[in-house]
Amino acid sequence: MNLFLGIDIGTFETKGVLVDERGVVWAQARRRHGISTPAPGCVEQDGDVVWWSDFAAVSQELMASDAAASGTVEAVGCSAIGPCVLPLDEDLRPLRPGILYGVDTRATAEIKALTTRFGEEALLARSGNLLTSQSGGPKIVWIGANEPDVAAKTRWYVSAHGYIVARLTGRVTMDHGTAGYFHPFYRMADQKWDVTGCEDLISPAQLPELGWSTDIAGTVTERAAGETGLPPGVPVIFGAVDAPAEAVSASVVNEGDLMLMYGSSTYMIKVTNAPIAGKVLWSAPYVFPGTFVLAAGTSTAGTLTRWVVDLLGLDNGAGDNELFGRLLTLAGKSPPGSRGLLLLPHFSGERTPVHDAHSRGALIGLSLDHDRADIARAVLEGVAHSVAHALSAYAAVGELPRRVIAVGGGTKNPIFTQSVTDITGLSQSIAETDGAAVGDAALAAFAVGALKDRESIGQWVKLGRPIEPDEASADTLRNDHEDYVELYETLSALNTARAVRLHGR
Incomplete structure (x- = not known):
């Protein structure tokens, strides 16, 4: 073998x-x-x-x-x-x-x-x-x-x-x-x-x-x-x-394909046939000669869910699957929109589309009526807002994807994926893949001729049923997204001034 x-x-x-x-x-x-x-x-x-x-x-x-x-x-x-x-x-x-x-x-x-x-x-x-x-x-x-x-x-x-x-x-x-x-x-x-x-x-x-x-x-x-x-x-x-290796593992190999990777941060790769220079999205060669990418990324995703798990005391030592299952169960007790809470998840600054190292996290709308479930859901929806904000950069340059394939550990979080689709209107298919390591193996197989062409990699991948917008929650989340963007813009100058005062840069 x-x-x-x-x-x-x-x-x-x-x-x-x-x-x-x-x-x-x-x-x-x-x-x-x-x-x-x-x-x-x-x-x-x-x-x-x-x-x-x-x-x-x-x-x-x-x-x-x-x-x-x-x-x-x-x-x-x-x-x-x-x-x-x-x-x-x-x-x-x-x-x-x-x-x-x-x-x-x-x-x-x-x-x-x-x-x-x-x-x-x-x-x-x-x-x-x-x-x-x-x-x-x-x-x-x-x-x-x-x-x-x-x-x-x-x-x-x-x-x-x-x-x-x-x-x-x-x-x-x-x-x-x-x-x-x-x-x-x-x-x-x-x-x-x-x-x-x-x-x-x-x-x-x-x-x-x-x-x-x-x-x-x-x-x-x-x-x-x-x-x-x-x-x-x-x-x-x-x-x-x-x-890119993860994108290969998900059969993102043709022009118009976009990989949305939910990991410790999120990262997006859209395959193009030519380089496209720009001030917001990153342009780079892809893994195959003659192919390029338009890429975007946020700064926090899985790292922030880990933070809220620790903050809310959900870790009982039973392992990650049960740990994040407990987070989802808790967040599921709060409705879409988190009963008016809105989180800016810029705990490590933010990358696409603002590229602002000074931006920091914020949670607004708190009242004495809110509980742990609302905070848990606000964190998950905040990450979804950051992903949607990054995806808006593709629309701004006329490069919306023809196909979105989601990968990474965050795809097991239905609040993440459904919220992103609700905000953006983009359907997503989740790839059943073991991740970037499989992409590495596929690239190695391609290199020695065991896979004859790029399309052959697609035979290694199974795609789940597409996630479509849920109109019952989409209106709430889209309105919240407008507030999300305004929240960042309102706090931007203040965060920059504080960074200079506190850290000298």
Whole structure:
């Protein structure tokens, strides 16, 4: 039996699968991990203690399974959170913890300085995007400004899955889809690195070799085989950030498809056949040559449900399934609209469509009549409002999706999914998939010819019945959404002023 190993390193969990050519998952393994927040706005993970240690442990468990004993691993794919920034020395050793994707907002000053240096129009022409907390370049510049000793020793700047590929093969790589978020060091039109105007900030030699997600980066070395249990010589692909890999796992491969990923944050990818530059949505190459994405993301989703679970004392130690079941049961006791409560879920700032690192959470409408159920539902609906707000950016540029496929742990939360559909009017189909790790395996199978074309990936996926708007609740939630947008706009200047006063930035 031919098998394909896929491992995805998420914000709070690493998951791996062994999949055959038909898309059947024969073995799974997981490891939980956490994040580090050493200062306000800073979110990190250790490249060795979290990323590599998890990959190696999950790989070892999978390779010790009965499935691995009865088959042959033909190729390996890895995805991870991103774009992250991890500096490596000449020997591929991390010099500091990895700086995470858009939830890390430390580089606000660098974003402003680089925007002033180039100008918005030049940035759009160069990278197809303005600079935001999702951009890798300002975080590299932040290291240079705040940790000059680290910057001086840095041979390479890689993202999370690029570090895994380097440890597996000895080759330092980055897929175009990830590089497309390392603004302003990537030129979208030419799909190549370009540090013109940034020569004082970075050397082009510090940026990895570029390729597509399905390109073969190399093969598993003897040393990596000893640490992971993989056979030496197995091909390893360039891989991808977790969101594109998750989109692949849900058969989001054709123009007009949009993946809506409900995870610790939410992320959206719409497939296009050409790059579309803009100031709000992120434009980047996709995983296949000739394909691109328009992407959006919010800052909090699953992280906020975890917060409210702790706040309301719902954790009885029985595990996540029962834990979030208790939250849903409680929230279900409050009607749509949460009896007048409205939550702004910007506990870590917000990404699309406002890109405001200073925005913070707010709960309005409270009275002595409200109870725990109303607060629980207001949190869930607040996340739905943030998703709908992000999706509005697609409508604003005439890029509404033709098909929305929902994935991720949040799809088990019907208040999330139904509320998003009610607010936006967009139906959603939930993909029955084991997530980004399956997408990694599919990309690996595609790379070695086991899957003949992109459409073949769709044979691995089952879609549930579409979620349609419920008119009984849609009017309430759509009216609330207008208030939601106004609430953000009303608080924006105040939150910025407070951030400057409290944190000096």
